[in-house]
Amino acid sequence: MATSTPKPKKVNRLGLALSEYRGRPSTLCAGCGHDAVSSQIMKAFYEMGINPHQVAKMSGIGCSSKTPAYFLGASHGFNGVHGRMPSLATGALLGNRDLICVGLSGDGDTASIGLGQFCHLLRRNVPMIYIIENNGVYGLTKGQFSATSDLGSQLKSGVINDLPPIDCCALAIEMGCSYVARSFAGDPKQLVALLQGALSHSGTALLDVISPCVTFNNHESSTKGYKWAKEHEELLHNIDFIPYFEPIETVEYAEGEMQEIEMHDGSHIRLRKVDQDYDPMSRSGAERLLSKTRESGEFLTGLIYVNPVARNFFDLLDFSESPLATLPQEKVRPGPKVLEETMQELM
Amino acid sequence: MSTQTRPREDLKKKKRQEVVNDFSIQVATVNGSGSQSSNNVLMRAIFRMGVPISGKNLFPSNIAGLPTWFTIRASKEGHAGRKKDIDVLIAMNPGTAREDVESLEAGRVVIYDEKLNLSKIRDDLIYYPIPFSELAGEVVKDVRLRKLIANIVYVGSAAELFGIEMTEVEAVIANWFKNKKKAIDLNVQAAHLGAKYVAENLTKSDPFRIQRMEKTQGKIIIDGNSACALGSMFAGVTVLTWYPITPASSLAETLADYLGRYRMDPETGKATFAVVQAEDELAALGMAIGAGWAGARSMTSTSGPGISLMAEFVGLAYFTETPVVIFDVQRIGPSTGLPTRTSQGDTVSLYYLSHGDTKHVVLFPATMKECFDFSIDAFDLAERVQQPIFVASDLDLGMNNWMADPFDYPEKPLDRGKVLTAEDLERVGTFARYKDVDGDGIPYRTLPGTDHPLAAHFTRGSGHDEESRYSERPEDYTNLMDRLAKKHETARTLVPEPIVRYTKGAEIGIITYGSTDVAMEECQEQLRQEHGIEIHYFRIRALPFTDHLKDFVSRCQKVYVVEQNRDGQMGDLIFLEVKDELGKIRKVLHYDGLPIDARSITDQIMAYERG
Ligand SMILES: Cc1ncc(C[n+]2csc(CCOP(=O)(O)OP(=O)(O)O)c2C)c(N)n1
Ligand code: SF4
Ligand SMILES: [Mg+2]
Numbered sequence: 001m002a003t004s005t006p007k008p009k010k011v012n013r014l015g016l017a018l019s020e021y022r023g024r025p026s027t028l029c030a031g032c033g034h035d036a037v038s039s040q041i042m043k044a045f046y047e048m049g050i051n052p053h054q055v056a057k058m059s060g061i062g063c064s065s066k067t068p069a070y071f072l073g074a075s076h077g078f079n080g081v082h083g084r085m086p087s088l089a090t091g092a093l094l095g096n097r098d099l100i101c102v103g104l105s106g107d108g109d110t111a112s113i114g115l116g117q118f119c120h121l122l123r124r125n126v127p128m129i130y131i132i133e134n135n136g137v138y139g140l141t142k143g144q145f146s147a148t149s150d151l152g153s154q155l156k157s158g159v160i161n162d163l164p165p166i167d168c169c170a171l172a173i174e175m176g177c178s179y180v181a182r183s184f185a186g187d188p189k190q191l192v193a194l195l196q197g198a199l200s201h202s203g204t205a206l207l208d209v210i211s212p213c214v215t216f217n218n219h220e221s222s223t224k225g226y227k228w229a230k231e232h233e234e235l236l237h238n239i240d241f242i243p244y245f246e247p248i249e250t251v252e253y254a255e256g257e258m259q260e261i262e263m264h265d266g267s268h269i270r271l272r273k274v275d276q277d278y279d280p281m282s283r284s285g286a287e288r289l290l291s292k293t294r295e296s297g298e299f300l301t302g303l304i305y306v307n308p309v310a311r312n313f314f315d316l317l318d319f320s321e322s323p324l325a326t327l328p329q330e331k332v333r334p335g336p337k338v339l340e341e342t343m344q345e346l347m
Numbered sequence: 348m349s350t351q352t353r354p355r356e357d358l359k360k361k362k363r364q365e366v367v368n369d370f371s372i373q374v375a376t377v378n379g380s381g382s383q384s385s386n387n388v389l390m391r392a393i394f395r396m397g398v399p400i401s402g403k404n405l406f407p408s409n410i411a412g413l414p415t416w417f418t419i420r421a422s423k424e425g426h427a428g429r430k431k432d433i434d435v436l437i438a439m440n441p442g443t444a445r446e447d448v449e450s451l452e453a454g455r456v457v458i459y460d461e462k463l464n465l466s467k468i469r470d471d472l473i474y475y476p477i478p479f480s481e482l483a484g485e486v487v488k489d490v491r492l493r494k495l496i497a498n499i500v501y502v503g504s505a506a507e508l509f510g511i512e513m514t515e516v517e518a519v520i521a522n523w524f525k526n527k528k529k530a531i532d533l534n535v536q537a538a539h540l541g542a543k544y545v546a547e548n549l550t551k552s553d554p555f556r557i558q559r560m561e562k563t564q565g566k567i568i569i570d571g572n573s574a575c576a577l578g579s580m581f582a583g584v585t586v587l588t589w590y591p592i593t594p595a596s597s598l599a600e601t602l603a604d605y606l607g608r609y610r611m612d613p614e615t616g617k618a619t620f621a622v623v624q625a626e627d628e629l630a631a632l633g634m635a636i637g638a639g640w641a642g643a644r645s646m647t648s649t650s651g652p653g654i655s656l657m658a659e660f661v662g663l664a665y666f667t668e669t670p671v672v673i674f675d676v677q678r679i680g681p682s683t684g685l686p687t688r689t690s691q692g693d694t695v696s697l698y699y700l701s702h703g704d705t706k707h708v709v710l711f712p713a714t715m716k717e718c719f720d721f722s723i724d725a726f727d728l729a730e731r732v733q734q735p736i737f738v739a740s741d742l743d744l745g746m747n748n749w750m751a752d753p754f755d756y757p758e759k760p761l762d763r764g765k766v767l768t769a770e771d772l773e774r775v776g777t778f779a780r781y782k783d784v785d786g787d788g789i790p791y792r793t794l795p796g797t798d799h800p801l802a803a804h805f806t807r808g809s810g811h812d813e814e815s816r817y818s819e820r821p822e823d824y825t826n827l828m829d830r831l832a833k834k835h836e837t838a839r840t841l842v843p844e845p846i847v848r849y850t851k852g853a854e855i856g857i858i859t860y861g862s863t864d865v866a867m868e869e870c871q872e873q874l875r876q877e878h879g880i881e882i883h884y885f886r887i888r889a890l891p892f893t894d895h896l897k898d899f900v901s902r903c904q905k906v907y908v909v910e911q912n913r914d915g916q917m918g919d920l921i922f923l924e925v926k927d928e929l930g931k932i933r934k935v936l937h938y939d940g941l942p943i944d945a946r947s948i949t950d951q952i953m954a955y956e957r958g
Contacts, residue, residue: 024816051798052803053797053798053799053802053803054796055798056641056795056796058637068805069805069807069817073803074803075795075803076793076796076797076801076802076806077397077800077804077805077806077807078640078661078667078805078806078807079805079806079808079809080636080664080808081633081659081660081808082632084629084630084633084660086630086632087625087629087632087633087634088634088636088637088640089637090623090630090633090634090637090646091586091633091634091636091637091638091639091641091645092637092638092640092641092795093590093637093641093643094586094588094621094623094634094637094638094641094643094645095585095586095637095638095639095640095641095642096641096642096643096795096796097642098795098796099641099795099796108735116624116626116627116630117630117633120625120626120630135741142898162602175918178685183372196788216569227665229401231817258560284690286780312825317618317621317623318617318618319617319618319619319621320612320615320617320618320619321615321617323641323642323643323796324585324586324619324620324621324638324640324643324796325585325641325642326642326794327585327619329581329583329760329761331612331619331620332583332585332610332620332644332761332778333581333582333583333757333761334517334580334581334609334610336756338609339577339581339753339754339756340753342566342577342605343753343754346567346568346573346753347565347566347568347753
């Protein structure tokens with residue numbers, strides 16, 4: 001698809017404008033982090049030149065789970081039941097493996113009611129993007145603590161959370177997830193690069209995105225609000241993404257300053273060192289990093305772990321390359337001889 | 348229920364009068380002792396003698412060590428329901444032997460392991476002691492193997508006693524162990540030893556005999572789960588997602604086997620299906636719904652506890668109008684209940700499963716043919732009416748052995764329902780996901796991945812308008828609910844019609860459904876022969892009811908609804924349908940977990956009839 005003549009600036013490689021990746025107008029609170037994430041999803045799909053009709057948007061229940069209505073209006077979407085998006089998404093992909101599947105969930109949807117399905121999706125390495133819009137609170141039911149609320153964090157009402165949080169990234173690595181990233185709705189540049197990386201990945205790509213709830217969890221003492229996140233965000237690295245359909249310019253970096261990762265579809269992720277040596281291709285390194293941040297309370301963002309060649313669920317099932325949903329009758333109803341043979345065996 | 352008129356042949360008095368091809372053999376063993384193959388050999392050998400059989404396994408919820416009873420009923424009339432009395436007991440389990448012997452009617456036969464010393468218990472039975480383990484020891488030395496082989500020794504002994512031809516026993520053994528020559532030889536040898544011992548040491552003094560007849564030629568023996576599995580394969584299922592539970596597991600497992608054998612694409616060598624053992628029933632149904640939404644023929648199979656877990660997702664499929672097929676192989680509830688006992692206790696749950704106004708389509712197969720056919724129908728219906736379709740089987744149908752005619756190859760092509768492709772959209776020019784274009788309440792759908800600007804829509808379990816946009820407008824909600832109700836009315840015209848038999852001169856009607864039907868022919872015979880009562884018969888094959896039901900009730904003076912649950916759940920649904928004639932309806936119930944038998948029905952009806 002790549003052409004050598006430069007395209008007019010306002011359309012992507014399919015000739016689509018960014019506006020064609022919009023959805024319906026958002027009904028979330030003005031300033032909600034989730035809307036910022038939606039914008040970056042549109043941008044990433046636009047930049048990657050993905051045909052919206054190939055996309056399936058899946059979600060559970062919550063403010064975050066409503067967002068698929070607000071981006072990619074030209075794609076099919078399925079807003080299911082609370083905490084069960086993983087199974088719906090898995091099924092949709094079993095039915096049609098050509099779909100590019102993006103799942104939207106909240107911290108309540110994923111880490112509370114949906115924890116089981118979340119873990120099993122990751123175990124299976126189902127090829128899809130899974131985004132947690134993590135605000136440390138139940139937005140839609142008006143501000144109760146969730147399972148990712150930090151220990152000691154306080155609701156506006158003064159109630160203090162006395163249970164430890166579940167770290168979805170650490171859990172994801174434990175479950176064998178092959179692409180694990182943490183980001184922040186207030187860091188569009190990083191988020192879009194991580195989303196593009198996710199789109200070029202062949203297994204489950206998990207993005208735990210701190211996405212502040214301006215209505216219920218953005219007060220002074222909140223540990224998932226804009227102010228806190230802006231002040232505490234530490235970049236693991238600077239990320240550049242070079243899609244497979246664009247030429248790679250070679251840039252000179254000093255030894256150890258830059259790491260380049262080739263993704264499944266031939267795209268490249270370039271990680272430029274900030275101030276620490278970190279190799280996201282090491283699973284044990286990722287585990288160490290996350291256990292360290294859990295103790296220190298640091299808010300590190302970036303690509304925490306990636307294995308671009310992990311076997312995904314489709315490889316395992318070894319099923320038809322063409323979508324099961326539309327296999328013709330001749331392929332799915334065996335002939336009379338087969339019935340005869342099975343009947344003979346039962347005589 | 349008391350019965351004064353029950354004819355009881357005293358078999359001792361009629362010693363000389365033979366009972367041919369009409370008796371039951373119960374083998375009492377220990378779970379996990381490997382008696383499954385020998386029981387099968389015995390059953391199939393009788394079947395190969397041309398005598399109709401049915402085989403029921405009464406087993407514990409346990410892997411090894413608890414008592415199990417396998418009952419073979421030979422019936423020249425072809426009665427396949429459970430027979431209440433046991434005629435021949437093969438007592439292999441020391442743990443239950445005394446109780447098993449005590450529960451027999453006088454004059455019945457006990458074949459037992461000599462060591463058990465059972466003949467002291469009663470003196471009104473016919474005893475055949477046989478040294479099973481010693482005989483087995485002549486074939487194998489290994490202690491563990493000897494136990495297994497002892498099972499096939501009793502097959503040989505029974506064959507000799509009742510006149511089952513050894514050539515048939517040998518043929519079944521050869522079939523059962525396929526190409527394992529050593530196993531075949533051992534088993535054949537053991538069977539012969541069992542027969543030889545009887546011939547040389549015992550004198551037959553019981554009246555029971557198997558005699559060759561011609562009633563099983565071309566027939567098959569199958570269980571309902573296998574029949575449903577085969578039906579699903581020929582329905583073109585592509586996505587099977589499930590979670591293990593008795594008595595439904597073997598449906599999914601058998602299907603997975605068949606798919607592996609017969610549904611690999613010869614061109615690519617790849618599977619034309621996906622089977623996933625999910626983490627629980629919620630996920631199993633969630634995956635099936637996701638696949639159905641994507642356009643695949645998808646299914647799950649489960650039993651009561653799984654059905655309860657699936658409730659929320661069933662509502663989602665109903666409200667989003669997503670096709671999916673759900674098999675419920677019922678067992679006793681509530682809660683864990685008895686995992687290995689049969690029931691029709693989910694009838695009302697299935698019909699109304701999930702919160703809000705929901706009602707579903709439920710198919711009730713009663714025979715092996717229907718297990719096969721309805722499985723195919725279920726997939727067609729799911730895609731035609733775009734909603735979950737339940738196939739309500741039960742443990743008795745699903746896991747027991749039934750004789751049946753070979754299944755007919757489906758003639759009708761797959762009905763993939765109202766799906767608009769990109770070309771269709773181009774031609775039609777408009778699309779609204781939930782608009783009732785045809786006036787039958789069934790809208791059109793597009794599948795994700797359809798390359799057309801009109802195709803996309805946002806499926807949601809929240810309230811929506813015709814374009815599938817979120818809507819809280821009262822009229823959008825009522826319009827939607829009214830259309831779903833209309834769709835239900837359409838479904839009424841598409842489900843399998845009831846089986847109705849009117850009998851001249853009859854005043855009483857009997858209504859049944861599902862596995863209750865198997866006892867009915869015999870019950871009808873008992874009512875006629877013992878009490879001179881004729882009946883009209885009505886077998887429900889689906890919910891919602893078709894119009895035939897009201898008509899039937901109005902033509903009867905009294906209607907007995909027979910089913911296998913405590914509350915008469917189908918009876919309650921019938922009450923709602925025939926409000927004006929409530930007074931005619933009586934409930935006949937059976938709910939001890941054993942498959943229903945004709946005698947229990949006849950007795951209850953007669954108790955009512957006497958007032
Ligand atoms: C089975 C069920 N239980 C409870 C609810 C109520 N409910 C709706 S959204 C929600 C929590 C959402 O929190 P989160 O996933 O963090 O999303 P947010 O609104 O914060 O984006 C709850 C409990 C529900 N819809 N379904
Ligand atoms: S309540 Fe919070 S999470 Fe929900 S829309 Fe408002 S700001 Fe966003
Ligand atoms: Mg939240």
